[in-house]
Amino acid sequence: MLKIDRLYAGYNDVPVLRDLSLEVKPEQIVAVLGANGAGKTTLMNTLSGLLKPASGVVTFEGQPIQGLQPEKIVSLGISHVPQGRRIFPGLTVQENLLVARTAETKKRPGGFNAILQEVHELFPRLKERETQLGWSLSGGEQQMLAVSRALVARPKLILLDEPSLGLAPLIFEAMFSAILEIKRREKTTFLVVEQNAEQAMRIADYVYVMELGQIVAQGTPDEISRDPAIEKAYLGA
Amino acid sequence: MDTFLQVLIAGVTMGCIYAFVALGFTLTIAAAGVVNFSYSEWVTYGGFFGVTLYSIVGLPLWAALIGTVILCVIMGYVFQWVVFRPLEGRHFLTIVTATIGISVSMGALATLVWGPYPLTLPTFFGNGTVEFGGISFFPHNVLIIVLAIALISVLQFCLTKTDIGLRLQATAQDPDAARLMGIPVRRMRTFAYCLSAGLAGLSGFLVAPLFVVTTTMGFGLMLKGLAATIVGGWGSLKGAVFGGLIIGIVEALGAAYISSEYKDVIAFLIIIVVLLFRPRGLFPERIAEKL
Numbered sequence A: 001m002l003k004i005d006r007l008y009a010g011y012n013d014v015p016v017l018r019d020l021s022l023e024v025k026p027e028q029i030v031a032v033l034g035a036n037g038a039g040k041t042t043l044m045n046t047l048s049g050l051l052k053p054a055s056g057v058v059t060f061e062g063q064p065i066q067g068l069q070p071e072k073i074v075s076l077g078i079s080h081v082p083q084g085r086r087i088f089p090g091l092t093v094q095e096n097l098l099v100a101r102t103a104e105t106k107k108r109p110g111g112f113n114a115i116l117q118e119v120h121e122l123f124p125r126l127k128e129r130e131t132q133l134g135w136s137l138s139g140g141e142q143q144m145l146a147v148s149r150a151l152v153a154r155p156k157l158i159l160l161d162e163p164s165l166g167l168a169p170l171i172f173e174a175m176f177s178a179i180l181e182i183k184r185r186e187k188t189t190f191l192v193v194e195q196n197a198e199q200a201m202r203i204a205d206y207v208y209v210m211e212l213g214q215i216v217a218q219g220t221p222d223e224i225s226r227d228p229a230i231e232k233a234y235l236g237a
Numbered sequence B: 001m002d003t004f005l006q007v008l009i010a011g012v013t014m015g016c017i018y019a020f021v022a023l024g025f026t027l028t029i030a031a032a033g034v035v036n037f038s039y040s041e042w043v044t045y046g047g048f049f050g051v052t053l054y055s056i057v058g059l060p061l062w063a064a065l066i067g068t069v070i071l072c073v074i075m076g077y078v079f080q081w082v083v084f085r086p087l088e089g090r091h092f093l094t095i096v097t098a099t100i101g102i103s104v105s106m107g108a109l110a111t112l113v114w115g116p117y118p119l120t121l122p123t124f125f126g127n128g129t130v131e132f133g134g135i136s137f138f139p140h141n142v143l144i145i146v147l148a149i150a151l152i153s154v155l156q157f158c159l160t161k162t163d164i165g166l167r168l169q170a171t172a173q174d175p176d177a178a179r180l181m182g183i184p185v186r187r188m189r190t191f192a193y194c195l196s197a198g199l200a201g202l203s204g205f206l207v208a209p210l211f212v213v214t215t216t217m218g219f220g221l222m223l224k225g226l227a228a229t230i231v232g233g234w235g236s237l238k239g240a241v242f243g244g245l246i247i248g249i250v251e252a253l254g255a256a257y258i259s260s261e262y263k264d265v266i267a268f269l270i271i272i273v274v275l276l277f278r279p280r281g282l283f284p285e286r287i288a289e290k291l
Helices: A039-049 A070-074 A093-098 A104-106 A111-122 A124-128 A140-150 A169-186 A198-202 A221-226 A228-234 B002-032 B039-056 B063-089 B094-116 B139-161 B163-173 B175-180 B185-207 B217-232 B239-259 B258-277 B286-290
Strands: A004-012 A014-024 A030-035 A054-058 A078-082 A157-161 A187-193 A206-211 A214-219 B131-134 B135-138
Touching: A004 A039, A004 A198, A014 A030, A014 A039, A014 A214, A030 A169, A030 A198, A030 B063, A030 B163, A039 A078, A039 A157, A039 A187, A054 A206, A070 A078, A070 B175, A093 A111, A093 A140, A093 B163, A104 A111, A104 B185, A111 A124, A111 A140, A111 A169, A124 B039, A124 B135, A140 A169, A169 A187, A169 A198, A169 B039, A187 A198, A198 A221, A206 B286, A214 A221, A221 A228, B002 B039, B002 B063, B002 B135, B002 B139, B002 B163, B002 B185, B002 B217, B002 B239, B039 B063, B039 B094, B039 B217, B063 B094, B063 B185, B131 B258, B135 B139, B139 B239, B163 B175, B217 B239, B217 B258, B239 B258
Parallel strands: A030 A187, A030 A206, A078 A157, A157 A187
Antiparallel strands: A004 A014, A004 A054, A206 A214, B131 B135
16 A cells, blocks of 8 residues: 655655665554654654655655655545644634545535544543534544544554554553544554553564664564564563 | 814824834734834825825815725735845844834835925815814814724724735734644735835825925834834734724824924933833734744
């Protein structure tokens, strides 16, 4: 579904991603693990078009997408839930979802309202908070809203950047089960980057380990967790 | 009491003009993070476009008003490509310095084109005053107030109730997140620049009959508009409107009851008092944190 081939990217000539290749298969949850500064967010920003890659090829459903504008990439079916959630603080929960409508939203039977209903089923809390302004939400609610906002564009692939960041354990448990629920219902594919390796391994179908802008290991969660070097470096054993 | 009401009408009139100027100035800050100090010249050019279209081209006054707004919108559009796009995302001081430079150049250009002598523009209703309930006032002032109420209501409605308004707000609050939602941020900013320029044209045209059109006309208004922005809250559209009204009214009352010599001092005293007690203005805006 998504294929990254020999990607180089960075900021102001400082390379962050160096010769990075990975693949995401349809209806999978693929996790990219790595410590702070490994280049995980840079990878996400490059995929969603916020950052232009220096070189390399990214194909989505067979079509090259590297260097396209974010608006274009959203319309192709990739939604990016950025790190820190980045919901619009001065808009209400409802308005945050409204501004995320795209041409795809209208194509769904029932349109925006049908999606809204699904979002409310998935996160009943958001229905309660409907008219509240974004900044007044708790971290967990903001993360729910950020994920819901991505769903409005009816993506085939969701890029999740550190969904567990700053959340209490109980809340990110709920977050991860919501992700599994979305995958089950909508057949959505996920690419998740996480520092919290243990949590991510639990829901992932396939795992890449990233270090200094490169993939240093890959495998199923089982294989990765059995690798002693990785266990020591990333799983804190 | 009658004097008080007359002074109040004059104050509200100027307050509306300041509110227009502050709104236009704030729009580009909110939508694109661009602090446009050449806004004073945009207002000045609004006055000169009006005079040119009315006195030289010979259009009727209402057509000159529409023409002025259109010319200013075109100017805003050109500015976006030549000036603002390269500046977006740069440091605050870079933007301020560049726009001040442009402001000075535009002032000089205005002197070259329209000359150093003051020009005048008539009102829609002649020079007479109207008596109503014992107070007399200029119909032009009422026009300004009515236009301000109508325009600000429409703007408020569009920003909070329509798709394009909500998307503009989203762009203002977090441009990168807006792009990730598929919002065409570039187009949103173009819209904001053009709207801002249109408001400048309108302010320049409407204020021209109250004073005279000179190359420094916009500068004085801009200073008050800036004061309104600071009093209201940097980057807040609501603050711009209320800040403008407060400055206009207090200034008029001060001029009438204390001394007109101290008119300008009063506006800046308000800034000092507000900043002492509410450093972020009366309606602090979260988006202002970007600066």
